Amino acid sequence: MTGRATTPAVLVLEDGRTFRGSAYGAVGETFGEAVFSTGMSGYQETLTDPSYHRQVVVMTAPHVGNTGVNDEDPESSRIWVSGYVVRDPARVPSNHRSRRSLDDELTRYGVVGISGVDTRALTRHLRERGAMRVGIFSGDAARADEAALLERVRTSPEMAGADLAEQVSTDTAYVVPAIGTKRFTVAALDLGIKGMTPHRMAERGIEVHVLPATATLADVNAVAPDGVFFSNGPGDPATATSQIELLRGVLDQGTPFFGICFGNQLLGRALGFGTYKLKYGHRGINQPVQDRTTGKVEVTAHNHGFAVDAPLDTVSDTPYGRAEVSHVCLNDDVVEGLRLLDRPAFSVQYHPEAAAGPHDSAYLFDRFVTLMETKSA
Ligand SMILES: NC(=O)CC[C@H](N)C(=O)O
Numbered sequence: 608m609t610g611r612a613t614t615p616a617v618l619v620l621e622d623g624r625t626f627r628g629s630a631y632g633a634v635g636e637t638f639g640e641a642v643f644s645t646g647m648s649g650y651q652e653t654l655t656d657p658s659y660h661r662q663v664v665v666m667t668a669p670h671v672g673n674t675g676v677n678d679e680d681p682e683s684s685r686i687w688v689s690g691y692v693v694r695d696p697a698r699v700p701s702n703h704r705s706r707r708s709l710d711d712e713l714t715r716y717g718v719v720g721i722s723g724v725d726t727r728a729l730t731r732h733l734r735e736r737g738a739m740r741v742g743i744f745s746g747d748a749a750r751a752d753e754a755a756l757l758e759r760v761r762t763s764p765e766m767a768g769a770d771l772a773e774q775v776s777t778d779t780a781y782v783v784p785a786i787g788t789k790r791f792t793v794a795a796l797d798l799g800i801k802g803m804t805p806h807r808m809a810e811r812g813i814e815v816h817v818l819p820a821t822a823t824l825a826d827v828n829a830v831a832p833d834g835v836f837f838s839n840g841p842g843d844p845a846t847a848t849s850q851i852e853l854l855r856g857v858l859d860q861g862t863p864f865f866g867i868c869f870g871n872q873l874l875g876r877a878l879g880f881g882t883y884k885l886k887y888g889h890r891g892i893n894q895p896v897q898d899r900t901t902g903k904v905e906v907t908a909h910n911h912g913f914a915v916d917a918p919l920d921t922v923s924d925t926p927y928g929r930a931e932v933s934h935v936c937l938n939d940d941v942v943e944g945l946r947l948l949d950r951p952a953f954s955v956q957y958h959p960e961a962a963a964g965p966h967d968s969a970y971l972f973d974r975f976v977t978l979m980e981t982k983s984a
Pocket residue numbers: 658838839840841842843844867868869870910911912913914
């Protein structure tokens with residue numbers, strides 16, 4: 608039991624519901640959008656996924672931190688979540704790869720968390736009322752008047768309308784070399800890219816040029832790409848105006864395109880579809896998705912709070928030819944993938960890089976390779 612376990616903490620939701628617990632990680636205060644993740648494993652990958660920037664993640668799995676923190680599993684160079692909510696953290700981590708405790712890692716990155724919370728009750732609340740703003744206050748901050756804390760939560764920034772990708776993107780371009788023989792060059796726009804994504808491409812002989820979110824069409828074309836990739840990322844896709852323009856340029860010139868998550872939402876917007884905020888989002892590693900091109904169902908990793916608004920059962924006419932919904936979530940019929948029928952472009956809303964998660968959807972990287980081989984839809 609660490610000293611922090613005896614330090615009081617309180618979680619205040621914007622609708623006034625509060626949960627009391629103990630400090631976990633850094634002591635202080637934090638704000639963000641409260642979202643829940645149902646993954647039973649993979650907390651390191653979740654915490655270091657840049658798409659979680661400005662989100663307070665509630666873990667439905669009751670035990671967190673059991674395998675400690677290693678140096679192999681992070682998806683980026685830091686923890687991005689703005690807060691962390693757990694029920695029963697490990698007192699003593701145990702794993703042959705563990706280097707330090709999760710509690711200490713959160714503290715190292717200044718991430719304020721709370722433990723001892725009934726995360727199932729909190730999750731049910733968010734499922735009924737929807738994702739909403741939250742504050743976590745620990746130590747002296749937890750002793751303040753609850754009405755005053757609630758007022759601060761209610762004046763903190765909302766996720767709808769948040770333009771965040773440039774805050775998490777790389778400042779400078781870098782190259783991830785192909786593993787083995789180089790077959791293709793891909794320009795990958797880093798909107799919050801996870802480390803496993805270029806790795807999955809490199810495994811297939813792709814040399815990946817990772818570019819900042821501010822890259823122009825000239826920057827993309829300067830690497831003479833066989834294909835263009837748009838990554839996952841935080842924030843509201845409706846705000847990504849310059850990246851949507853860039854993508855329209857890519858589609859215009861017919862360069863093969865693949866997008867993941869935020870990249871799927873931007874393809875949707877580039878085609879003229881809308882995006883909207885889901886009531887409570889999809890976050891976890893066992894979401895069932897159907898690939899409508901094969902009829903197969905895959906179990907997939909998700910982390911999205913927004914979705915594309917496109918018709919499920921009709922082919923749509925877009926400025927870039929015909930488009931269809933290629934993948935759909937079997938839990939709630941949310942659009943999980945898009946495909947152009949007349950140009951080489953497709954995207955998925957979920958995570959075929961699977962870090963963490965099942966590998967059912969790894970075939971999507973092979974589809975990207977095929978697209979670059981044939982350069983046609
Ligand atoms: N992982 C992602 O790319 C998330 C995309 C977007 N920020 C959303 O919440 O839907």
